[in-house]
Amino acid sequence: LTRISFGSCLSEKEDQSIWTKIKAENADLFVFMGDNVYGDAAKADPAFTDPAMPKMRASYAQLAKSAPFADFRKTTPMMVAWDDHDYGVNDGGVDYGFKARAKELFLDAWAIPADDPRQTRDGTYTAQTIGPEGQRVQIILLDTRSFRTSLTPTDEKGAPGKERYIPSTDKTGTMLGDAQWGWLEQQLNQPVNLRIIVSSIQVIADGHGWEAWATMPHERERLYQLLAAKTSGNTILLSGDRHIGAFYSQNKAVPFYLLEATSSSLNRPASKWRAENGETSTEAGPYRVSPIQYEVNYGLMDINWTQKSVTLQIVSPGNETMTKNIDF
Numbered sequence: 001l002t003r004i005s006f007g008s009c010l011s012e013k014e015d016q017s018i019w020t021k022i023k024a025e026n027a028d029l030f031v032f033m034g035d036n037v038y039g040d041a042a043k044a045d046p047a048f049t050d051p052a053m054p055k056m057r058a059s060y061a062q063l064a065k066s067a068p069f070a071d072f073r074k075t076t077p078m079m080v081a082w083d084d085h086d087y088g089v090n091d092g093g094v095d096y097g098f099k100a101r102a103k104e105l106f107l108d109a110w111a112i113p114a115d116d117p118r119q120t121r122d123g124t125y126t127a128q129t130i131g132p133e134g135q136r137v138q139i140i141l142l143d144t145r146s147f148r149t150s151l152t153p154t155d156e157k158g159a160p161g162k163e164r165y166i167p168s169t170d171k172t173g174t175m176l177g178d179a180q181w182g183w184l185e186q187q188l189n190q191p192v193n194l195r196i197i198v199s200s201i202q203v204i205a206d207g208h209g210w211e212a213w214a215t216m217p218h219e220r221e222r223l224y225q226l227l228a229a230k231t232s233g234n235t236i237l238l239s240g241d242r243h244i245g246a247f248y249s250q251n252k253a254v255p256f257y258l259l260e261a262t263s264s265s266l267n268r269p270a271s272k273w274r275a276e277n278g279e280t281s282t283e284a285g286p287y288r289v290s291p292i293q294y295e296v297n298y299g300l301m302d303i304n305w306t307q308k309s310v311t312l313q314i315v316s317p318g319n320e321t322m323t324k325n326i327d328f
Contacts, residue, residue, distance in 0.1 A: 001028050001130055001137045002305070005076075007298040008033035008083070008200070008240025009265030012063040018266045019068035021317050022298050023075060029130075030076050031139065033240035033263070034083025034200030037063050039105075040090055048089075053101050056088060060109040080110045081141040082124055083200035083241055084211075091164075091211055093148035094177070103146075122146060125180050127187045135305050138192040140184070142199045147177025151215045161284055163209035167217050175219040188230035194303065194310070194328055195235045202239045204248040204260045207284030211241065224253040232256055234328040236310065238263070238299065243270040245293035245314040246285070247324050259326055261312050263299035270294045290314075290322050 005027035007018075022030065039056030041047035047055040063069055084092050088102040096102075106112075106124060118124055123146040129138045152168040176184065188195075202212040203220065213220040227235060237260035248260040271294040273279075282292060297316040304310070307327075314322045 001135075002303050003027045004029050004031060004196075004301040004303075005298060006031040006033060006198075006238055006261075006301070007263050007266045009035040009085075009243055009268055010037065010063075011268050012037045012059050012066070014267040016066040016068045016267070018296060018298065018317075019066070019072040023072045025300060025315075027076060027300065029139075030072075030078045031141075031196075031198060031238065032078055032080040033198055033238060034081050035085040035240065035264075036080060036082065037109075038085045038268075040085045040088050040092075051098055051101060053088065053098055053105060056086070056102060056105050059086075060105060064109075078110070079126070079128065079139055079141060079198075080106075081143070081198055081200050082106055082145060084145060087145040091151070092145060093150065094146065095150070096145075099146055121179070123177070123180060125176075125183065129190065129192060131193075134193060136192045137194045137196065137303070138187070138190060140187050140195070140197045142176065142184070142197065143180060144175055144200050147180060148175050149173040151211070154209055159209070160281070161207055161209055165209050165211065165215045167215055171218040173216055173219070175213060175216050175223075181222075185226060185230065188226065193234060195231055196238060196301075197235060198238045200239065201241045202248070202260070202262055203237050204250045204258070204287045205242075205246075205262070206286050207288075221253070224250075227258070228254045233326075236261070236301075236312070236326070240264040243268060243294075245297035245299070245316065245322065246288055247290040247312070247314070247322065248285070248287045249289045250287055257326065259312070259324060261299050261301075261314060261324070263297055263314055265296065266298060267296060269296045290324070293319065293322060295319055 037059040039059035123143040125143040127140040154162045233256035243265040300313040302311040
């Protein structure tokens with residue numbers, strides 16, 4: 001692998017021309033990081049209680065009919081994670097009643113092979129190691145939906161930094177569940193040259209009250225401790241969900257420079273509702289190391305095997321590209 005593209009938050013009902021732009025980047029692989037369709041039904045919608053999940057099925061069918069997407073998918077290999085809107089319920093977790101059906105639709109839509117472990121185990125987490133010895137890239141896709149226990153609702157809805165959730169003090173809650181935590185540790189034991197961990201929700205980011213690992217501080221600390229014990233400066237985090245693009249870094253919780261690239265949205269940018277609501281403020285970001293891109297964006301990762309370096313970009317067509325370089 002020398003070039004990976006990535007992105008998240010694609011409405012099947014909105015403009016799909018972004019695929020033509022990403023195709024022109026000639027990446028070896030595209031990583032779809034969740035909210036790949038918006039198939040969740042509102043609780044007032046009769047479809048919300050229909051176990052056949054007709055809205056989700058219709059959403060996948062509509063995306064499949066997109067000519068730009070079909071052309072992209074024909075030419076570019078994909079690895080796919082899910083988030084709440086292709087899981088089935090906004091901000092959903094372990095208690096969602098139709099998650100097994102949602103998984104069936106997911107596996108079918110993305111043509112997951114019959115012998116893939118996801119066909120027989122709970123959840124959609126997966127990993128793949130690509131490349132010859134000396135150039136091995138491990139890509140780990142986490143499932144932050146199937147096993148995640150309840151979040152702590154905010155005590156001041158809409159307040160900056162407390163918009164929807166506040167950090168939980170209950171240390172019995174889990175983000176990944178026991179089986180996935182054990183699997184992740186096994187994956188981190190594998191010798192690789194570059195490791196990419198994809199979380200549909202942000203890992204490092206603090207300062208906002210939306211979904212993120214920050215809502216379960218004990219689980220984020222567990223992840224940091226695992227990374228500190230099992231990996232090194234060859235690890236990069238990717239995330240989506242937020243309808244913004246930005247870079248975040250952490251070098252205190254782990255004994256190396258850990259960089260996270262958030263890329264979102266492919267066609268539902270935060271700029272749209274910021275304009276509708278007259279929003280001009282910028283959320284707090286103690287670990288953010290870039291401006292926020294509120295417009296449509298996708299990510300690019302270029303790997304230079306000679307120099308042992310990675311160039312990460314958040315690309316917003318027609319706007320300034322944000323770039324970070326790291327050595328591994």
